[in-house]
Amino acid sequence: MKQATFPTLGAAVVAVALSLVLVPASHAEDVAPEAQPLLMAHRSLTARGPVALSIAAEPQALHWAFETGFPLGATRSNTAGPAQRLSAPWRFDAFVNASHDREVVSNAAWLGYTLRLEHARPRAAHWLGVSRGGSQMSGDAQAMLRLGAGRVQMLGGVQAEVSWIGSSVMFKNDSRWPRTWTMRVTTPGDTTHPAGEKDSLISEPGDHSTYLNTGQAELRWQFGRLALASVVGVTLGHDVTARRWAQATAEWQLSRRVMLLASVGERPASSLAFNTVAHPRTMLGVQIAPWASKGWAMSDALQPTATSWRTQALKGDRAVVRVHCRDVTSVEIAGDFTDWKPVALLRMHGGWWYESVPVSPGVHRVQLRLNGGPWQAPPGLPRADDGPGGPSGTLVIFPAED
Amino acid sequence: MRRWSTAVVALFLAASTAWAGDEASDEARIHARLSGEAARQVSAVVREARAMGLPTDPLIARAFEGASRGADDAGLVAGVRRQASALAAARTSLGVASPSDEIVAGASALLAGVPADSLSRLRAVRPGGSLVIPLVVLCDLVARGVPVNVASVAVVTAARAGATDGALLRIRERIHTRIENGGAPATSTGEVVRQWLHESPAKTKRDAAPPAERKKVP
Numbered sequence: 001m002k003q004a005t006f007p008t009l010g011a012a013v014v015a016v017a018l019s020l021v022l023v024p025a026s027h028a029e030d031v032a033p034e035a036q037p038l039l040m041a042h043r044s045l046t047a048r049g050p051v052a053l054s055i056a057a058e059p060q061a062l063h064w065a066f067e068t069g070f071p072l073g074a075t076r077s078n079t080a081g082p083a084q085r086l087s088a089p090w091r092f093d094a095f096v097n098a099s100h101d102r103e104v105v106s107n108a109a110w111l112g113y114t115l116r117l118e119h120a121r122p123r124a125a126h127w128l129g130v131s132r133g134g135s136q137m138s139g140d141a142q143a144m145l146r147l148g149a150g151r152v153q154m155l156g157g158v159q160a161e162v163s164w165i166g167s168s169v170m171f172k173n174d175s176r177w178p179r180t181w182t183m184r185v186t187t188p189g190d191t192t193h194p195a196g197e198k199d200s201l202i203s204e205p206g207d208h209s210t211y212l213n214t215g216q217a218e219l220r221w222q223f224g225r226l227a228l229a230s231v232v233g234v235t236l237g238h239d240v241t242a243r244r245w246a247q248a249t250a251e252w253q254l255s256r257r258v259m260l261l262a263s264v265g266e267r268p269a270s271s272l273a274f275n276t277v278a279h280p281r282t283m284l285g286v287q288i289a290p291w292a293s294k295g296w297a298m299s300d301a302l303q304p305t306a307t308s309w310r311t312q313a314l315k316g317d318r319a320v321v322r323v324h325c326r327d328v329t330s331v332e333i334a335g336d337f338t339d340w341k342p343v344a345l346l347r348m349h350g351g352w353w354y355e356s357v358p359v360s361p362g363v364h365r366v367q368l369r370l371n372g373g374p375w376q377a378p379p380g381l382p383r384a385d386d387g388p389g390g391p392s393g394t395l396v397i398f399p400a401e402d
Numbered sequence: 403m404r405r406w407s408t409a410v411v412a413l414f415l416a417a418s419t420a421w422a423g424d425e426a427s428d429e430a431r432i433h434a435r436l437s438g439e440a441a442r443q444v445s446a447v448v449r450e451a452r453a454m455g456l457p458t459d460p461l462i463a464r465a466f467e468g469a470s471r472g473a474d475d476a477g478l479v480a481g482v483r484r485q486a487s488a489l490a491a492a493r494t495s496l497g498v499a500s501p502s503d504e505i506v507a508g509a510s511a512l513l514a515g516v517p518a519d520s521l522s523r524l525r526a527v528r529p530g531g532s533l534v535i536p537l538v539v540l541c542d543l544v545a546r547g548v549p550v551n552v553a554s555v556a557v558v559t560a561a562r563a564g565a566t567d568g569a570l571l572r573i574r575e576r577i578h579t580r581i582e583n584g585g586a587p588a589t590s591t592g593e594v595v596r597q598w599l600h601e602s603p604a605k606t607k608r609d610a611a612p613p614a615e616r617k618k619v620p
Contacts, residue, residue, distance in 0.1 A: 334470065336459070336463030336466075339431070339435070339463070340463065340466040340469070340470040340471075341470065362502070362503050362506070363503050363506045363507050363510075363534060363538065365463070375471075382538045382539060382541065382542035382545075382574065383541070383542050383545035384510045384514065384541045384542070385514065385545045386510055386513035386541075387464070387467055388464075388467055388468045388478075388481055389470070389471040391545065394507075394510070394538050394541065394542070396535065396538060
């Protein structure tokens with residue numbers, strides 16, 4: 001393993017300090033959940049689209065990666081009552097990624113498979129993951145299986161994460177990891193030396209498996225479309241020199257589909273297994289998500305947006321309102337037909353939320369609120385910005401047809 | 403003759419009872435939601451509007467909206483008064499026989515800065531038809547940054563050329579798309595309306611008011 005340039009002690013101190021800070025904070029969030037952006041959304045493929053391709057230029061190599069993923073469900077919605085805030089967003093994602101490093105031309109692309117389960121509260125999140133394969137830069141071992149767990153916490157405007165990743169790895173036929181064994185050699189006697197046997201140590205390339213532990217701590221700041229992060233970590237293992245590493249990254253969401261990436265420093269394959277946005281070395285790159293969601297990735301992370309609004313008039317002066325937005329824990333509407341009292345919508349499948357509300361035929365004003373954030377005009381509706389509550393939508397309800 | 407007199411008196415009594423019932427119900431809603439002084443002043447504005455024959459629900463809704471957004475009493479009452487004035491002005495511009503939906507939509511347009519004569523011109527263009535959707539589209543264009551005079555001319559021109567409600571909503575969507583893609587609001591509005599006018603014979607024929615489409619909720 002390569003020796004890193006950053007001290008292990010520093011990484012350990014940061015990790016321990018963050019852990020101490022995070023433990024008491026975990027109780028507070030259960031008592032008073034505040035309206036904050038959902039964590040982890042920046043890692044969610046559904047925030048960037050189902051497919052992403054990244055190309056990174058490194059000092060002497062070119063690295064590309066392709067990733068795709070899909071939510072597997074496990075989302076629990078609370079339907080106890082319309083006034084109760086929907087919460088407890090479990091999320092289960094599957095990822096497949098392929099990457100290639102031009103430095104090792106002979107190798108085909110590496111494939112990685114990851115399953116990740118998240119539980120995100122407004123100001124904290126936990127995740128558990130299992131991964132196999134993935135990036136294998138020079139000096140890295142082949143991953144047989146990785147297990148990971150982490151905790152993310154908002155500390156003011158900073159997102160802090162501590163995580164552990166255990167890896168069962170195999171150094172396959174690598175000359176830097178020789179297999180050593182003892183062979184008894186019989187030497188024939190001659191006139192000067194009698195015949196006899198002696199032990200001889202033989203080192204030759206061979207398979208060498210071991211178990212690695214990686215601990216890492218990350219701080220992440222977000223300023224509009226710019227996200228900065230610094231991560232430090234240490235990788236330890238039996239018969240393996242400890243590897244201390246650190247990396248600083250910057251991500252700039254240029255447009256809905258294009259994100260510029262930059263990183264200084266390095267991080268091992270184990271650290272990349274559960275964060276498909278990260279890259280292994282110092283690089284400048286670009287990530288393209290051709291079918292990106294309507295809001296660009298970081299806008300979803302910072303301020304989720306609704307993408308669609310549907311209204312269907314029913315008999316008896318009622319209407320069904322449907323709103324589409326992903327990665328949110330609550331959707332509320334308020335309008336003149338609710339006497340401007342918030343009404344929580346109920347979660348359906350596929351990012352849709354709905355509720356049947358009493359509304360008579362006519363012209364109405366309505367607003368929408370996601371995750372307890374600011375009130376906004378619903379998407380697609382004509383706007384009327386003459387009210388005291390900011391932009392609102394104009395809802396025209398015609399009598400229901402027989 | 404006597405039977406007719408009895409019927410008229412009964413009708414008058416029923417109307418009076420309904421009027422008084424509405425008034426009592428509105429008073430109760432206002433006092434349940436607003437603080438004492440604000441409730442008193444808002445109730446006075448609502449009573450005055452009812453006496454003038456204006457729709458009162460928008461006034462109560464405006465008060466509740468202000469309360470839910472944390473407006474202070476003075477701001478809340480001022481907002482309700484502005485709304486009442488706009489409703490009265492909208493009815494004057496659109497005609498006293500205009501239904502309440504049109505008056506509400508017209509008041510929104512006036513509060514957005516649309517001049518009153520634009521409402522009168524729209525009424526002249528569609529003397530017997532509903533102006534709700536044209537007024538909603540007009541408000542929306544102004545909210546999206548289209549200058550008031552450009553938006554007014556665009557909607558009046560399209561309506562005069564025979565644009566149905568569905569066509570107006572599609573024009574609005576096209577303008578919206580162009581603005582989202584970086585187009586200047588005024589330029590985008592002019593281009594879309596000119597393009598629609600160029601295609602209007604076919605459009606008008608296609609949009610010849612299928613009832614289902616006219617009732618489509620935007």
